[in-house]
Amino acid sequence: MTRSVDQSVERWDIFEVVLNGPREGNPFVDVQVGATFRHKHRAIAVDGFYDGDGIYRVRFMPDTVGEWQYTTISNVAELDGQSGSFTCIAPGPGNHGPVHVYNTFHFTYADGTPYISVGTTCYAWVHQTEQLQQQTLATLQNAPFNKMRMCVFPKHYPYNQNEPALHPYLEGAEGARDFNRPNPAFFRHFERCVLDLQRLGIEADIILFHPYDRWGYATMTPDENRRYLRYLVARLAAYRNIWWSMANEYDFMLKTIPLELWDELFQTVQQRDPYEHPRSIHQAHLDYDYTKPWVTHASVQKWDVIRSKAWRSQYQKPLVNDEPEYEGNIPYIWGNISARELVHRFWVMFADGTYGGHGETYLHPEDILWWSKGGVLHGESPARIAFLRRILEEAPAGGLTPMEDAWFWPRISGSSNGNYRLIYFGAHQPKQWSEGLPTEGRYHVDVIDTWEMTITPLAGTYEGKTTLTLPGKPHLALRIRPAE
């Protein structure tokens, strides 16, 4: 019996088939359920999941406007062979669909709107008090970030010692987690968080595994890991704003998940997700081979951002440096760079045609550090990152290609899209400049102060090779735009 029939669903929203089925035994393990969704010549197989209390759900995100039919399939008779239909209608305002790789090194929403990935990190925000979660969402509403790195599993780490309100798995014998019994209440909450982000225009970059654990999540067996992934993908893949991050710092977990198993789990996600959400994995010291075919983009942790162009070139995929170190003042070297340095690194990354993520780690009397728990932002970088994002969103669609045709480009940052150019000088402060300019056509030049957030047009227009007179201050950028 299906509850959802003859509904209208927005393109890239969720159509959900709800079924009643057995409660006995362990339905999480014993029952397989899914459905095939059909539109014209297409048939898409989708996994369903058990949501507790005898409720089974199959979620589907239609990508095409029109009529869709479905038929369920299950190893349990009462869940098998149910069928129905729905109408997929045009997306409403703010619904641009899921994000995909575009033009080799960039991203786009499914509706063709460019997606300039400007991420942040609150690893364990879903595991905090409701009040703190609401504060985090309120902060995000006025922040420049459109991607959030967040863990499914709770985190055990310095400044992160609190027990989560809800666990992803139910308690089993002797207080340990029972990795055969996911906790539907947790996942319903997690899904609400994903939707909360979606409403704010934020992609949820969901971290599937991480090593910082005291509950056993980091040492589940290979079979438990496989079942966990299938359950998670069945629940979440239909949310248009999700990305899959196989791990934070996978290389600290190689004892329990060796490289071959990472590869396999990666492919499990690829195979079970019908929508090809972005997939990557995040390293600490040992780079994953991002050229592997199941990886859509390189999600790296790299402090030495001046080499971004080289990594991009090496992987031939979008480069998203999710941890170019964080603004903050904690003792850890990855968490104590100045706001000015993080803003500098953002300009280097983005002006070289790559993407970067923010994090904030200021010591706090109650250990509420944004990077882990969310809350409010204390730093000076977010306003500058917002300024940078606006500039990037005004750039022509299709993304920026780094300039690499001269010996000095490894030392400064610059990229182009036709006669549009973005050049960032960092600590360099030339008073005269003639490199990287369009060789033909008239153009405008803006001088951008990346810290003061000012854009000062140079008077008039220029044509071809010329010598610009600049202020001779550090941390300036040039924006070149064709003069129509």
Next chain:
Amino acid sequence: MTRSVDQSVERWDIFEVVLNGPREGNPFVDVQVGATFRHKHRAIAVDGFYDGDGIYRVRFMPDTVGEWQYTTISNVAELDGQSGSFTCIAPGPGNHGPVHVYNTFHFTYADGTPYISVGTTCYAWVHQTEQLQQQTLATLQNAPFNKMRMCVFPKHYPYNQNEPALHPYLEGAEGARDFNRPNPAFFRHFERCVLDLQRLGIEADIILFHPYDRWGYATMTPDENRRYLRYLVARLAAYRNIWWSMANEYDFMLKTIPLELWDELFQTVQQRDPYEHPRSIHQAHLDYDYTKPWVTHASVQKWDVIRSKAWRSQYQKPLVNDEPEYEGNIPYIWGNISARELVHRFWVMFADGTYGGHGETYLHPEDILWWSKGGVLHGESPARIAFLRRILEEAPAGGLTPMEDAWFWPRISGSSNGNYRLIYFGAHQPKQWSEGLPTEGRYHVDVIDTWEMTITPLAGTYEGKTTLTLPGKPHLALRIRPAE
């Protein structure tokens, strides 16, 4: 006939044998002259040179107090077999002798005084007007530099278009230089410059070849190059404050001096110089193999100074980064970093147990840029470099060894000498810190603001592993000193 007999000469000063000989033909090419200097069991062969006007000179820098004898040797009878003696006496104030490599990665004066190499660059200062040269020397008197990179040959380059007052070679047919006839007037002047630097406590890092030329110096034949080096070494080796830099940017001259010839010329200098003055070669893009046995230290041009430790480790010799880019505002990327950036790079280099050099390239209405012509300094880095030099000179003798025992040391700089520690945080701003501290013994901690040039002791003393509370600002350093 010798003019100088029965003289007293300070240890590491110059004893000069002056001989009258033939003027006819081309004595520069036709006449070989030299002498053997003897002290007890030692015999040191030294080349002499023709100084024009029938005057031949053999110069010698005695390294041992006591009686020395010499006998000349020549292919010309009247210059052969002359003998005499002199007394080498203790060095006077300020005479520490020549600089040599010490403790693998560091330098020392011959008398055991540590030499902390803090260089600067005025490539063509000896080729400017007398007035400008005097201004350069006056500037150096109040500057923090104790090594000067300077070319023998004049330089042809942007901002360096003026004809030199004196040429190293005499004019030959059709206005071209005659590379068989050195110009004694030039070399006498050059030697005066070397002595002027010596009086200021500055090592003359003499650049023997460079590619920036319109007179033919960069395209001399191999034989001309060999003769030039023998002449130069014969004239200059006895000056205690000279270093040999085979080239500036040797890799731009590989068409006329291929790598094998560089190796040979290097060894020529090594063999003709009885004093083993420091020898290196400076690259643009293609690193020379500084592990070759005739190289005493690596004189590099590297902007990415955070990797200094790695290069030091690779070469197992002192690393002197003579061009970590220059403070300035010219269009060239190597010549337009901010003062703050150059000061930052100096702290990185020195706090990692390596050495660095300064240069300044601010646009000037008359093209008088310090890096090439000397004159006055306009920048803000020299005062901070002086501050750094004083701190290094207060460090214990023997030099600093980089700390590399933890994953984060590639990102920040730190080095030790026993329980003395120098840690530089760069853009990092921890408020709490416990890494790199002595594991036993009591110590003092100073917080150094590298830009404001303040040294603020933390109250009291500390013992073993502890957590320091710091200001949480960027560009600070810590100095740890044992508490006696």
